[in-house]
Every structure is written in structure tokens, then in C-alpha cells.
Amino acid sequence: MSTVISSELPVSAATDPMVPRMARVLRRWREAPLTWTLEIEAEPPVTSEPAFAPGQFNMLYVFGVGEAPISMSGDPARTGQLRHTIRAVGQVSSALAQLRPDAIVGVRGPFGTGWPLARAAARDVIIVAGGLGLAPLRPAIYRILAERRRYGQVSILYGTRSSDDILFQRELERWRRELDIDIAVTVDHATEQWHGHVGVVTTLIPRATFDPADCVAMVCGPEVMMRFTVAALAKAGVGDDAIYLSMERNMKCAVGLCGHCQLGGSFVCKNGPVYRYDQIRDLLPRKEI
Amino acid sequence: MTDVPQRAAISREGLQALLDVLRQRGYRVVGPTVRDQAIVYDDIAAVADLPEGWSDEQDGGHYRLAKRNDQALFGYAVGPHAWKRFLHPPVLPLFRVEKRDQGLAVVGEQAAPARFAFLGVRACELHAIAIQDRVFLSGPYVDPHYRARREGAFMVAVNCGHAGGTCFCVSMKSGPRATSGFDLALTELVGAGRHVFVLEVGSEAGAQVLAEIPHAPATVDDLARADAVIARTSMSMGRTMPSDGVRDLLLRNLDHPRWDDVAARCLSCGNCTMVCPTCFCTAVEDASDVSGDAASRTRRWDSCFTMDFSYIHGGSVRSSAKSRYRQWMTHKLATWFDQFGTSGCVGCGRCITWCPVGIDITAEVQAIRDGEQG
Amino acid sequence: MEGLDRIVREHRFFAGLDEAFSGLICGCAKNVRFEAGQYLFHEAQPADWFYLIRHGRVALSVTVPGRGSIRFQTVGEGEVVGLSWLVPPYRWSYDAQALELTRAIAMDASCLRGKCEQDHDLGYEMMKRFVPVLVERLQATQLQILDVYGH
Numbered sequence: 001m002s003t004v005i006s007s008e009l010p011v012s013a014a015t016d017p018m019v020p021r022m023a024r025v026l027r028r029w030r031e032a033p034l035t036w037t038l039e040i041e042a043e044p045p046v047t048s049e050p051a052f053a054p055g056q057f058n059m060l061y062v063f064g065v066g067e068a069p070i071s072m073s074g075d076p077a078r079t080g081q082l083r084h085t086i087r088a089v090g091q092v093s094s095a096l097a098q099l100r101p102d103a104i105v106g107v108r109g110p111f112g113t114g115w116p117l118a119r120a121a122a123r124d125v126i127i128v129a130g131g132l133g134l135a136p137l138r139p140a141i142y143r144i145l146a147e148r149r150r151y152g153q154v155s156i157l158y159g160t161r162s163s164d165d166i167l168f169q170r171e172l173e174r175w176r177r178e179l180d181i182d183i184a185v186t187v188d189h190a191t192e193q194w195h196g197h198v199g200v201v202t203t204l205i206p207r208a209t210f211d212p213a214d215c216v217a218m219v220c221g222p223e224v225m226m227r228f229t230v231a232a233l234a235k236a237g238v239g240d241d242a243i244y245l246s247m248e249r250n251m252k253c254a255v256g257l258c259g260h261c262q263l264g265g266s267f268v269c270k271n272g273p274v275y276r277y278d279q280i281r282d283l284l285p286r287k288e289i
Numbered sequence: 290m291t292d293v294p295q296r297a298a299i300s301r302e303g304l305q306a307l308l309d310v311l312r313q314r315g316y317r318v319v320g321p322t323v324r325d326q327a328i329v330y331d332d333i334a335a336v337a338d339l340p341e342g343w344s345d346e347q348d349g350g351h352y353r354l355a356k357r358n359d360q361a362l363f364g365y366a367v368g369p370h371a372w373k374r375f376l377h378p379p380v381l382p383l384f385r386v387e388k389r390d391q392g393l394a395v396v397g398e399q400a401a402p403a404r405f406a407f408l409g410v411r412a413c414e415l416h417a418i419a420i421q422d423r424v425f426l427s428g429p430y431v432d433p434h435y436r437a438r439r440e441g442a443f444m445v446a447v448n449c450g451h452a453g454g455t456c457f458c459v460s461m462k463s464g465p466r467a468t469s470g471f472d473l474a475l476t477e478l479v480g481a482g483r484h485v486f487v488l489e490v491g492s493e494a495g496a497q498v499l500a501e502i503p504h505a506p507a508t509v510d511d512l513a514r515a516d517a518v519i520a521r522t523s524m525s526m527g528r529t530m531p532s533d534g535v536r537d538l539l540l541r542n543l544d545h546p547r548w549d550d551v552a553a554r555c556l557s558c559g560n561c562t563m564v565c566p567t568c569f570c571t572a573v574e575d576a577s578d579v580s581g582d583a584a585s586r587t588r589r590w591d592s593c594f595t596m597d598f599s600y601i602h603g604g605s606v607r608s609s610a611k612s613r614y615r616q617w618m619t620h621k622l623a624t625w626f627d628q629f630g631t632s633g634c635v636g637c638g639r640c641i642t643w644c645p646v647g648i649d650i651t652a653e654v655q656a657i658r659d660g661e662q663g
Numbered sequence: 664m665e666g667l668d669r670i671v672r673e674h675r676f677f678a679g680l681d682e683a684f685s686g687l688i689c690g691c692a693k694n695v696r697f698e699a700g701q702y703l704f705h706e707a708q709p710a711d712w713f714y715l716i717r718h719g720r721v722a723l724s725v726t727v728p729g730r731g732s733i734r735f736q737t738v739g740e741g742e743v744v745g746l747s748w749l750v751p752p753y754r755w756s757y758d759a760q761a762l763e764l765t766r767a768i769a770m771d772a773s774c775l776r777g778k779c780e781q782d783h784d785l786g787y788e789m790m791k792r793f794v795p796v797l798v799e800r801l802q803a804t805q806l807q808i809l810d811v812y813g814h
Contacts, residue, residue, distance in 0.1 A: 194734065197720075
């Protein structure tokens with residue numbers, strides 16, 4: 001099953017943060033073109049809730065291929081398994097996306113900072129997701145829905161390339177029907193089959209219902225999309241210290257020791273990936289930083 | 290504390306005895322030696338292995354050995370090697386993964402590391418080791434490989450009697466006198482028919498070793514001579530770094546035209562990162578064997594100058610040479626403060642000496658400072 | 664006319680409109696509705712009218728040979744359909760189709776252009792309202808062109 005054997009020199013996940021724990025793939029399914037969700041058993045079994053903080057990521061290792069940082073995309077209350085939604089664009093992510101149930105995958109984590117759910121209590125919440133960015137936000141959405149009364153108005157604004165690329169479609173529809181949250185979905189371009197909103201996700205912001213003076217905004221997507229979104233939120237009156245982004249950089253170790261993920265003076269793996277916007281405001285528009 | 294004088298004097302024979310005692314105690318003794326027309330760090334067994342009578346000429350993009358007119362054993366500055374090659378190895382197998390019946394098993398790869406004794410650690414290098422201690426040992430995750438090598442290491446420091454052409458430890462307040470972090474510290478006195486080493490005890494472990502080698506209490510005269518040697522070294526630094534407020538200076542000048550200037554010269558060869566005693570970036574590599582039944586993971590040194598270093602989503606965040614040079618220099622002199630509370634630079638000058646085009650980090654800082662008024 | 668005046672002033676685009684101008688503007692306005700599927704205008708047609716959407720949703724699209732009709736923008740309540748009427752040659756560069764029952768205020772473009780020519784204060788007022796729409800649309804289009812999700 002999942003075994004770690006130590007040899008002459010004790011090397012284990014407990015003593016060396018670079019050694020993965022082995023876990024089994026439980027299920028996998030396709031979400032959208034090139035995009036798969038992998039459900040992995042929690043190893044060692046996690047009994048206390050939550051299993052991770054929404055926004056955190058694991059380093060997933062494929063035997064002989066390598067590791068990639070993948071955000072958790074499932075419900076932190078489900079402590080038996082961990083879901084990760086993966087876009088197969090590189091060597092490791094493609095290998096991960098092809099793993100079948102019962103395959104073994106290496107896991108290190110959870111790493112990083114999470115979404116500011118505590119800060120959002122008693123405030124309006126506006127979630128803006130672009131493309132795969134909905135995946136690291138989904139655990140936060142689950143937590144918010146599980147304690148809906150804790151929060152004010154909740155809006156989820158989601159933009160992606162086309163209607164084929166919409167992630168978690170059935171869930172979005174279910175949430176829209178059953179609960180008092182506003183969900184708006186838009187696509188960059190569409191065929192005649194699509195009768196919904198067409199346009200970039202920032203165009204949804206003026207119509208969303210939230211109090212810009214008393215809200216928390218959580219934004220995740222391609223960096224360019226996040227920059228435009230921050231500008232649109234600022235225009236709507238949201239303060240720089242109320243906006244949170246999830247940043248991404250090259251990662252090798254995920255524990256702050258290899259230097260790759262530096263963004264200015266911070267390490268995305270440990271000071272991020274979730275950042276309050278005012279803390280990285282000067283870095284974002286800089287080229288090649 | 291073992292009963293030895295705080296400051297002693299030993300002879301060349303005493304130095305050999307020191308090497309012998311360390312080896313008898315099971316240390317792997319590493320020190321400076323001449324190889325390939327440079328002074329590098331390698332295993333040494335005898336005083337004869339040391340670069341006796343050698344000095345070095347260093348300048349931007351220039352390193353030559355030069356013969357001295359005396360028998361000094363430590364009459365040179367630092368060479369291309371730093372002690373990080375032993376504490377933070379350039380290539381380190383992390384583990385192997387083997388296919389077993391029940392699944393995959395992680396298996397340890399490396400044998401237990403040696404206990405090192407470093408002979409000839411300069412003050413700037415002691416600072417560099419302390420800086421890497423903060424990187425690897427003081428964060429939320431500790432590097433067990435660094436810790437295993439660092440914890441048992443025995444440090445014999447040497448106070449510099451020769452300031453290198455690119456040295457600026459005085460500007461960085463990291464030398465030339467070793468003040469802490471050593472077990473024993475030597476100051477070499479050679480001349481007028483004498484060759485002795487004034488020895489300062491820095492720890493109980495150092496005291497115990499001193500107790501086993503022939504020594505005498507240091508005379509007032511020798512102590513004065515040792516101070517004079519160090520003072521002379523302080524006055525003959527090859528470079529100065531205008532180090533006040535460097536962090537803020539660089540962070541408010543991220544778009545200074547000087548970066549374009551240095552980019553036109555920088556080859557992004559990464560030499561500076563290889564020779565710098567505090568650069569610590571690494572990458573990991575995964576490989577599987579031909580049979581496909583076993584895979585290995587290896588850690589190796591990496592450099593922020595490579596195109597791959599910042600690769601995400603089909604391209605590099607820092608693709609221009611300018612952005613990569615800026616990353617290195619602002620990390621070393623500015624953001625290192627935000628991360629670890631100190632500068633990342635110890636003024637050893639290696640990056641200046643070993644840069645093929647002689648880019649001088651002290652000159653770059655000065656140029657940005659000057660350019661700010663303009 | 665009173666009803667039209669109220670409808671015009673209630674529309675977000677004309678929020679805070681000076682009374683002096685609303686009479687001029689209403690002289691070029693009329694109330695219209697489009698059934699679901701009905702086209703407001705087609706590509707290359709003269710830009711004689713533009714529309715302030717009161718209720719409903721309109722899709723802007725172009726037809727690409729081999730790919731069919733591609734929708735690149737939807738416009739809804741409180742927004743404006745049609746900007747090409749502002750600049751010569753006053754021709755539409757895309758199709759506009761109502762996706763659902765849509766009510767709008769139709770503005771006669773040449774009527775309004777004429778009045779703006781005669782009354783530059785009115786002209787400036789219209790520019791102040793239209794330019795932000797143009798800039799916003801442009802910025803949104805910038806992000807759209809980058810196709811950030813598509814790597």
C-alpha cells in the first residue's frame with residue numbers, strides 16, 4: 001500500500017521535508033479539456049477537521065517523473081481524501097493527470113498560506129475566479145457555505161475561456177439554485193449555444209452585490225487577470241487591504257529552502273500563495289520581478 | 290572549560306599536531322591547498338599540503354597565484370571554493386523510490402556524512418556560514434542534511450594577514466578579525482626567523498584540542514604583532530562597499546538605467562552564484578533507472594541566472610539577463626534583510642574575481658547611488 | 664413624451680442628466696423592444712440607431728468563416744449597445760442580437776449628432792458619458808485578447 005521503509009540512515013517524511021509520503025489515488029475524473037481532478041487518500045489518515053486551510057497546496061510526486069505544486073480543490077471537511085484539480089500542461093502535470101485509481105503518488109504538504117476566512121466573517125464576500133483559479137477557491141467556498149450565516153452577501157464571479165472550459169459546472173448550478181449566494185459566470189467568447197454572459201470576468205464586478213467598504217475579495221486566476229480584477233475592484237471602491245490574491249511562481253522545494261519561488265523578498269511557498277494585495281501592490285505591475 | 294590559556298602560541302610542528310589530533314578524533318580535515326593554479330579547499334593531512342609560500346593576485350575577472358618571499362602558510366585571500374561545498378553539497382542524493390509488491394517505498398540514499406574539521410576559515414567565511422545557518426536552520430522547515438554536517442563541524446579560523454584585491458569585509462563588518470563562530474582562531478606570524486601562530490580559543494571543544502597539542506601561552510609581544518597584522522589587513526582592502534542603506538537604495542531603484550548597463554556586460558554565466566559563500570539555491574532532479582523499477586531524487590546547486598530558474602506556464606518570469614542580474618544583486622544586498630535579518634553579502638570579493646567580465650558589485654552599488662542624484 | 668423623459672433619465676447611462684439636455688435628447692429617443700432571437704442590427708449596416716438597454720441581454724458577435732458566429736460580448740441592463748455611431752463611416756462592425764426579451768431606448772444617431780454639432784455643451788456632455796464606456800470596453804477587450812486561460 002503506502003509504505004515508507006528506512007535504510008541505514010533514517011530518512012522519512014517526518015525528519016526530511018523533501019521526502020514525500022506515499023498515498024493511493026482513489027478516483028479521477030475529467031473536468032474540462034486538459035483538466036482533471038485527482039482524489040487521493042489522506043496519508044497518514046487525517047481525523048481532525050479541517051484537513052487543510054483553503055488556499056493551501058501539496059507537492060505531488062509522480063514516480064520517476066517529478067513533483068508539481070497543486071492546490072487542494074476539495075472540501076477540507078472531508079478528512080479522508082484530498083482532491084486536486086490539475087491542468088495537464090507540463091511533464092509532471094500531464095503525468096499526474098494520467099494516473100489511474102490505485103496508482104501511488106507522493107505527497108508533501110500542505111504548504112502555504114490560506115484564504116482569509118476569519119477576516120471575512122460578518123463581511124460581504126466577493127470571490128473572483130478566472131479559469132483554473134476556481135479550483136484553489138473552491139475549498140473556501142465550501143467552508144463559507146458550511147457556515148453561511150457567518151458571512152454577509154456572498155458573490156462568486158467566474159470567468160473562463162469558453163463554455164467548454166467551465167469547471168465544476170454541476171456544482172455551480174446546484175449552488176445557484178439552492179443557496180443564497182450570487183453566482184455569475186462569463187466566458188471570453190462563445191458560440192450560439194451559449195446564452196449566458198460573454199466578456200471578461202471584470203465586467204461582472206459592477207453588477208455584483210457587495211458593500212465595497214466592508215467586504216473581503218478573494219481573487220485567483222492567471223496573473224494578468226488578477227491585475228485587471230484588482231483594478232476593477234479598486235474602481236468599485238474596494239480597499240487594497242481587503243483584496244487577497246493567490247500568486248504562483250516556480251517551485252522546487254515548497255519549504256522555503258531552494259530559492260525558486262521568490263517574489264521580491266517573499267517566498268510564495270511560505271509567505272504565500274495567498275497574499276493581501278497591499279503587501280505585493282508594488283511588485284505586481286513590475287516586469288520580470 | 291579545559292585548563293588552557295585563552296591565547297596561546299604554537300609552532301609549525303604544533304600545527305601539524307593539530308591536524309593529527311583532529312584526524313585521530315575522527316574528523317575529516319579539510320583545508321586550503323594548491324590545485325589547478327588556484328587555492329581550493331580539499332582534504333589535507335599534513336602541513337606540507339598547505340599552500341606554503343603562496344599568495345594570490347585578485348581583481349575583477351582576474352585570479353593568479355604569486356610566489357611570496359616567505360614561508361607563510363596562509364598568506365593569501367579566499368579562492369573559488371567556499372565551505373558551503375561541504376556543508377551544503379553541490380550534488381546530494383535525497384532518496385530513492387523503489388517499486389515493491391505493496392506499492393512504492395522510499396529508501397535512504399546517502400551514507401552518514403563525515404564530521405568535518407575546517408582549517409583556515411576566514412572571518413568573512415564564518416559570517417557566511419552563520420548566514421547559511423539562518424537560512425537552513427532557523428525557518429519553519431529545517432534542512433536535515435545541512436544540520437547533520439553543520440552540527441559536528443570543528444572550525445579553525447584564520448585571521449587574514451593578506452587582504453585580497455577584491456576584498457571588502459571591512460565595509461560589510463565581517464572581518465578581517467574572526468570574532469565568533471570558531472573553535473580555534475589562528476593568526477600567522479612569519480618573519481625575522483620565526484614562524485608561529487597565535488591561537489585564540491573560541492569554545493570548549495577548541496580548548497580540549499588545544500590541550501592535546503604542544504603550545505605555550507602567547508606573549509604580550511606576539512599578541513601585539515598579531516593585532517598589527519590584522520590592522521594592516523584592515524587598511525589594505527581591495528574594495529569598499531558603501532553599505533549604508535543599501536537595501537533601501539536598491540529597492541527604490543529597481544528601474545534604474547544602471548541595470549541595463551550591467552546587463553550589457555553580464556553573461557549570466559552564474560559564476561558569482563557558484564563561488565558566493567552564501568548563495569544557497571538548489572533544484573531537484575528526478576530520474577528513473579532503465580528497468581523502471583527504481584527512481585531517484587537528487588538535489589543540486591542551482592543559479593537564479595539560469596533561464597529555467599523562474600519558469601512557469603511556458604515561459605520564464607525573468608527572461609532578460611537584466612532581470613536576472615537585478616534579482617541576484619537585490620536578493621544578496623536588499624531582500625535578504627527582509628528574509629533573514631542581515632545582508633547576504635560578506636565582502637569576500639569572490640563574485641568580482643570570478644566574474645569573467647569583472648562586474649564589481651561594489652561599483653554597481655556606487656553607480657546606482659551616484660545615479661540617484663542625477 | 665413625459666414617460667420617455669422619465670425612462671431616459673432613469674437609465675444608468677444618463678444618471679444625473681441636466682434637465683436642459685434631457686429635452687434635447689428625448690427628441691432623438693424612442694422606446695423599443697426586441698423579442699428573443701431578434702437582431703438589433705447587422706455588421707456593415709449603417710449605424711443609424713444605438714441602444715440603451717433597460718431590461719434583457721444582447722449578444723455582440725461576428726461570423727467567422729469555418730467557425731460560425733462567435734459571441735465576444737454580452738451587454739445587459741443599464742448598458743449601451745453601439746458605439747460606431749460616434750465616428751465615420753458610421754457603420755456597425757458586428758451583429759447585435761437579443762438573447763431574451765429586451766427593452767431599450769433607441770437613440771437616433773444622426774439626430775443626436777446634429778444636435779451635438781449645434782450645441783457643443785450637449786456634445787461635451789455626451790462625450791463625458793461615452794468616453795468612459797469606450798475606455799472600459801477597450802480595457803476589457805485588452806484582457807480578452809490576451810486569451811489568458813488558453814495557454
